[in-house]
Amino acid sequence: MTQLWFAFALLLLPALWLLILPLRRAEGVRAAQQVAEANELDVEQNLAIYRRRLASLEAARERGDIGDERFEEDRLELERSLLEDTERANRRPLKSALSGRLLVPIAMIFLVVASVFWYRQQGAEGDLALRAAQQQVLQQPDASVSELVEALEQQAARQPENANVWRSLFPLYRDTGRVAEAESALHRLIELEGRQPALLAELAQLRYFAEGRTLGEDTQALVDEVLAEAPDQPTILGMLGIEAFENGEYRLAIDRWRRAIAGMSDNRSAEALRQGIETAQRRLAAAGEASDEERRNMTSGKNESPDAVIDKVVE
Structure with a gap:
């Protein structure tokens, strides 16, 4: 965790430097602004320009180049421009380059506090602590469960x-x-x-085996809830396949296990279910109930007991 907070501090340093950067450049920006304002036209120059343009408009009206309506529009536009130029010329003096410098450390403190608060709320500090605790045990030569x-x-x-x-x-x-x-x-x-289907399925399976591989009322309620939302939930289908196998309903067990395999991402569990399917097919063949396709798909092997099959399925 110490390394995490050290890395966190290193990431904050560039952000804090960016906050200080405008303050360091403030004097140069102020000097440039003063030069720009000094080079702007003063009031007298703006008035002279206004008078020349107004005289040009009056001459154009006298020659008949523009009408009275157009003359009034252009004159109003000239007066509006003069007012705007005058307002810019009468702006307030520039503040000192150090004005507002106290806001910078305040902003820096706020950034650090806000970042730490956000990480504690949204970050993975707890998961990192969990992983560190696991690694501390697993790295010991004589570590135990x-x-x-x-x-x-x-x-x-x-x-x-x-x-x-x-x-x-x-x-x-x-x-x-x-x-x-x-x-x-x-x-x-x-x-x-x-109440996610996968979690409820794990709970149903846990209770099923705890109750001696029987579907009690509470377990059946969980099964019904899962199947209503996720009909192909593999954990539930695998468990129901075991239930069918134990009851001698081999064809039903095969169907449920095949559906379970289709939704599984764990190759080891899927392979265990395939072995269970093969055993169920051999049971059907021994009873003369296997179809020609099922007989062709069967591999050679001993006719295992129900407990041996179930042990492989839930291994």
Whole structure:
């Protein structure tokens, strides 16, 4: 984190220098403006020009080159120009080059405070702290899962509003058999990110296996909610495929697993489901229910037990 704030300070230095730059150039700009104003026409010169142009207009009217209406329009335009030139000539004197210099340090302080406040609100300081905590544990030669969990729990206590902390804790709890903690972490993640189908699917699957691979009332409610919004959600379809396989509904299991594979980005999980499909096809063939195409697609292999198939699917 020290390196982060050091880099942050380095980025602010050019911005602060740009704030000082106008103050450093103020004297030169003031001198140039004074020269420009000194070279402008004074009032007497403007009046002389006005009289010459007015005389030219009157002569043109007397010759008949312009009418009275055109003469009045041009005369008004001359008078308007004279007034504008006179106003410019009577401008206020230039202020000192150091005028307003106190605003520069105020603006610099405001820039620093506003930048730090914005970063704390919108930046990834919490994620950086989370990653640093993970790396500190993982870089130890004898690092253990329990130490990683402990480090993440400390981060959860420090930044309970950071969804990435709970997203990191959930699979560790789940894979180490701490079902209650895993469900609690998942509930917290859902509170922070909303009832997203993927999160609800993870919760449904967690409860399904915690309840001994049975679809309880609460789990079924989650399944229905997910399928209503995302009918092809792969986690739910994979779980429902397991349910169908255990009930001997092999064709239904194959259909659900194929649909799950279509929505998966994890090749390892997809391969496990393909093996489950092959086992289900062999079960159909043994029962004389497999189609010719299913028989052609089957690869050789032993007829695994339901538990062995399910272990591969959820591995």
